[in-house]
Amino acid sequence: MYSLSEQQIAFILDDIRRNGVELEDLQLNLLDHICCIIEQELEENGDFGQFYSATVKKFYKSNLREIEEETKSLLIYKNYYTMKKIMLGSGIVSVSLLTMGLILKFLHLPGAAVGVVLGIGLLSLVFMPLMFTLKIREKSATRDKVLIVLGAVSAITLSLGVLFKIMFWPGANVLSLFSLALLLLVFLPFYFFTGIRNADTKINTIVSSILILTGGGLFLTLVRSPAGSRIMSVQVTREYLRNETLLDQEKLYIESAVQPRVNQIPVLAMGNKIYLRCEELKAAILEWETGFNTIGEDFEERDILLGDGRIDKFFRNNEEMARRIAELKSSLTQYNESNRGVSKKGVLPVQSILLDAYQIRTSEALNALVQIQLYLLHNERVLAMAG
Amino acid sequence: MIYSSELIKGTLKTIILKLLRDQGRMYGYEITQKVKDLTAGKIQLTEGALYPSLHALEAEGILTTETEYIGKRMRKYYSLSKAGSTLSQEKVSEFADFIQTMKFLLDIKTDLA
Secondary structure, three states: OOOOOHHHHHHHHHHHHHOOOOOHHHHHHHHHHHHHHHHHHOOOOOOHHHHHHHHHHOOOOOOOHHHHHHHHHHHHHHHHHHHHHHHHHHHHHHHHHHHHHHHHHHOOOOOHHHHHHHHHHHHHHHHHHHHHHHHHHHOOOHHHHHHHHHHHHHHHHHHHHHHHHHOOOOOHHHHHHHHHHHHHHHHHHHHHHHHOOOOOOHHHHHHHHHHHHHHHHHHHHOOOOHHHHHHHHHHHHHHHHHHHHHHHHHHHHHHHHHHHHHOOOHHHHHHHHHHHHHHHHHHHHHHHHHOOOOOOOOHHHHOOOOOOOEHHHHHOOOHHHHHHHHHHHHHHHHHHHHHHOOOOOOOOOOOOHHHHOOOOEHHHHHHHHHHHHHHHHHHHHHHHHHO | OOOOHHHHHHHHHHHHHHHHHHHOEEEHHHHHHHHHHHOOOOOOOOHHHHHHHHHHHHHOOOEEEEEEEEOOEEEEEEEEOHHHHHHHHHHHHHHHHHHHHHHHHHOOOOOOO
16 A cells, blocks of 8 residues: 655645646545545555556546536536526516516506516516526527527617616616617617528528517507607697696786785785795796796797606605695695685685696696696685675 | 446436445545445446536535545545435436336346346
8 A cells, every 4th residue: 555645645636736627626536536546556665656647547538627627517507407497487476576566557556566677677687688598508609699699688678678668767768779779770680681591490580580570660669759759848838838828817817806905815825825836846847857947938949848757756855845845735735724614606625636646747747836826816816806 | 348438427326326325425436446346347437427426416415525634635525415315216216217128128138047
């Protein structure tokens, strides 16, 4: 039985490393194995160097690294099954979440957004990446791999784009347009011209290309064109201006007719204060949406348009606005309370969509404020004239 | 006669699992020696096949390991995990069944004498 010196053990370990075995676990296993063989089979005064190289040669066909490569490929093979399991699991969970979210949405029950967001999120960030990764592994040609990567990126950005769109998150349009451009302008031509050359895949390629074009087309029909957006913005802005004009005229008339009596009726002074608050709020909202705090008839030439902005975006993280809305709400409650005792015909309680729902467009919020003011004027007229 | 590596490849996992079930814990060299002894040298596991399998089985949670110092070097002992014990039984009975099928398929007459 041969006895190995420390230097010899160090030499063997070094040799294993030099020959390309990088996994530390494997290095130590091989070291112990080789030491065992030498200790068991080499005679006490045998030639270490010669015996060692003869032993190690039996471990491989062309080089020692083979063992490492085989180990790694077996480990990946195992990951392959884990990935497949996670892919299927995440697919089932995300589809269930999405379905649940949609059912809740249509029943208008709470939890809908959570289901939809988690469902689409899981689908785009776990299921699809895993699915495409596994698909890539099945292909050997670089062209096929590139095709899968292109398809993967467009599919993931498309579904995230839809998610961002329905959640009103920033960047939704950029994501959707990027994904569609990638799908229709890069992926599709590449896919079509590679597939059509091969007789086996020709029919399949044509059918799939038509489906992709139709799908992208259907998606685009849901998107408003830039020209359409402008027309709509102009209409919305004009509509708001009409309301403002009506309000101004009404205000002028009431001021001349009943103003002298306002100070004699306390509830009318209260109404006037609320009216001014509404003016301030409108100015703030207009400024946030357009950069200007008033809009005139020349809005179209000056390009001051009410767009798709949502009021909740403005109020979120804006304590000043939240406080002003809360104030408006409480003073309106007080105002309505005071009017309840008045037994005059035609006095209307003032209510508004703005006070209950923040998820409305700025144009809707502006019109809601005008409506509050019109109600105030109406009540003022009824109270002052009859009183 | 030493069996070809193709034959060994498909049964390596079964051999490892069965040996560990009988012996408790073993290290790599010990496994190769034990197989050699039990088969009178007819089956010789190669290092190039044995270690990748051991590492993969460990990663799958079928084998558990402990390391011990033998002088200056480390020795890794392998034993079956709970999942490994079940798999060991399954693999052996699967292989027994396979042998029956192969006997029939290849029309091998067993020498009963």
